[in-house]
Amino acid sequence: xxxxxxxxxxxxxxxxxxxxxxxxxxxxxxxxxxxxxxxxxxxxxxxxxxxxxxxxxxxxxxxxxxxxxxxxxxxxxxxxxxxxxxxxxxxxxxxxxxxxxxxxxxxxxxxxxxxxxxxxxxxxxxxxxxxxxxxxxxxxxxxxxxxxxxxxxxxxxxxxxxxxxxxxxxxxxxxxxxxxxxxxxxxxxxxxxxxxxxxxxxxxxxxxxxxxxxxxxxxxxxxxxxxxxxxxxxxxxxxxxxxxxxxxxxxxxxxxxxxx
Numbered sequence: 001x002x003x004x005x006x007x008x009x010x011x012x013x014x015x016x017x018x019x020x021x022x023x024x025x026x027x028x029x030x031x032x033x034x035x036x037x038x039x040x041x042x043x044x045x046x047x048x049x050x051x052x053x054x055x056x057x058x059x060x061x062x063x064x065x066x067x068x069x070x071x072x073x074x075x076x077x078x079x080x081x082x083x084x085x086x087x088x089x090x091x092x093x094x095x096x097x098x099x100x101x102x103x104x105x106x107x108x109x110x111x112x113x114x115x116x117x118x119x120x121x122x123x124x125x126x127x128x129x130x131x132x133x134x135x136x137x138x139x140x141x142x143x144x145x146x147x148x149x150x151x152x153x154x155x156x157x158x159x160x161x162x163x164x165x166x167x168x169x170x171x172x173x174x175x176x177x178x179x180x181x182x183x184x185x186x187x188x189x190x191x192x193x194x195x196x197x198x199x200x201x202x203x204x205x206x207x208x209x210x211x212x213x214x215x216x217x218x219x220x221x222x223x224x225x226x227x228x229x230x231x232x233x234x235x236x237x238x239x240x241x242x243x244x245x246x247x248x249x250x251x252x253x254x255x256x257x258x259x260x
Contacts, residue, residue, distance in 0.1 A: 032088050033098045033129070035063035036081040038106045040165055049102040052131050056100060069169055085126045093125075098138060100129040105161045114158070160245045163238050167249035175253070186214055186224050187232035195229060196236070205229050 035058040037049035046065050053063050062084070066077035081099065089097045099121065101107055108114040121128060129138045187195075191212050198208050209229055214222050239246055 030092075030095045031098055032092065032095050033058045033062065033100045034081050034084050034088070035100045036078055036106065037063060037065040037102060038075070038078065039067055040069050040169060049106070052102050053100060056129075056131055058100060069165070082120070086124050089125055096127055097125070098127045098129045100131065102131050103133040104130055104135065105158045108158065159238070164245040164249045164252070167246055168252050171249060171253045172256070175257070185232070186217070186219065186228045187212075188215060191224070192232055192236060195233065205233075 033056065035053035035056070037046050037053060039046050039049070046067065050060075050063060050065060054060065064077040064081040064084070066075060068075050068077075085097050085099050088095070108117055127138055130136055194212065195205065195208055199205070205226060209223055209226060212224055212229070214220055214224055
């Protein structure tokens with residue numbers, strides 16, 4: 001039986017006193033956090049993320065962590081973290097379920113992946129929390145006008161870091177095989193310059209590809225695939241946008257090799 005808001009010890013009841021306003025059914029009654037931490041096999045450093053998540057009040061059994069390259073599409077522990085968030089939200093709909101990460105770059109590789117994740121969180125009513133970086137805080141994907149704008153604001157930083165990490169892993173893999181300059185590319189720099197020059201004149205990649213010949217490797221003497229040409233153009237675009245990420249990858253590899 002609701003008690004009137006002005007009723008207390010020693011106070012008489014007066015007719016017409018309204019009862020207190022009921023608690024809205026959709027008001028979150030508690031915050032439940034699920035943590036996720038990720039690093040690549042090369043950096044081998046998860047502890048700082050685990051410590052930060054623990055400091056945010058997340059017990060270890062609710063933290064999902066893995067060492068996996070940003071280039072790997074399937075991340076088992078990340079999928080488990082999302083599943084845990086969905087299950088908790090389904091069984092406790094009036095609680096605010098929050099996926100907590102140390103920083104944005106632990107979540108995805110590019111705008112397409114981050115946008116898909118934002119849509120997924122929105123669909124399931126899951127909030128996102130970042131503990132560090134320029135967009136520290138909790139973001140509610142269901143809030144009006146706040147559909148995780150943090151994803152797009154942090155895109156440049158995320159892409160830059162992913163370029164560095166992917167370049168570092170590629171250089172390290174090549175170095176382990178004794179090829180310190182990296183494996184011979186299907187699209188050489190000369191071929192890339194040809195593509196760039198002819199595209200600037202208005203030619204399409206489809207028209208240019210038959211004139212490109214792979215000079216070395218297993219496919220020597222053959223034409224590269226369209227996918228290889230487009231991939232080389234995309235990598236060139238990334239290098240043009242974030243040359244410092246490539247430089248950092250080379251510097252990081254030198255540091256790793258010096259400590260081995």
